[in-house]
Amino acid sequence: MDMKFEVVVLPVSDVDRAKAFYDSAGFRMDIDAVVGDDFRCVQFTPPGSECSFMIGKGLTSAAPGSFQGLYLVVLDIEKARAELVGRGIEVSEVFHDAGGIFYHGHEGGDIVHRIGGQGREAGPHPDRADYGSYATFSDPDGNGWVLQEVKQRAPGR
Template sequence: MDLKLEVVVLPVSDVDRAKAFYEALGFRLDLDRPVSEKWRAVHFTPPRSECSVMFGTGLTAAEPGSAQGLYLVVPDIEEARADLAGRGIDVSEVFHDAGGLLYHGHEAGDIVHDGGQEQERLAGPHPERASYGSFATFSDPDGNGWVLQEVTQRAPGR
């Protein structure tokens, strides 16, 4: 079976404010369709992505800002972070996890336990620039959380 994730619905409180944010982020506006006072769909696609995001009025009952861990894969984490900062996006500094390759949502200096393994967020890119190992984070105006992840070489099967 051929299955592809095409759209992720984001819960937002102010559609026009979210639209301005995603335009500033550099996402391509694909659709802005107001049907009534109770229903409007706004659809954006990140550059070179096959998956898009959609938000609006009447699309979801989820709490605004409740979407977390939305990954944007980039080939150069420092270049991507600088680009977003240059667009006025409040993006974290680049960091990596000391004990693993997956960002666990913790803050700098926090130590969390994941399956018995300690994970600690450390400043800067992964020391060996290991693919999947360097991150930066930002949020949209409602608090929907995005993670930039540097991937220079895909895992087998990807």
């Protein structure tokens, strides 16, 4: 049975502010539906993605800005970063994991995540290894996105 991950609901405090942010980032707005005073759903899809996300009012009880580690896979980390910066988005410098464990292929192929920027080393992965180079940005509420460079997917992906 196929199951496709389609939509994530991101908690935001100001729908219009978040809508303007994601529009300026170049994400496609799919819908903006208002039903009364207590419900609004705005759906965006990142360029080239099959998964979308919704922001709005009356969608979630999660705290605004509480989502972290929303990965956007890109072919060229530096080009993707430059495009977002050119659109006025504040993006971290490109980095890789100093211990070499923050990318696919370490001990069983799991991706190891580190919080708070620990273990980051400036610049792309020295070998430009797939799953090894990153940059981060956040929406106005602090929901955290990660750009990850992948040129060739791991088997089965």
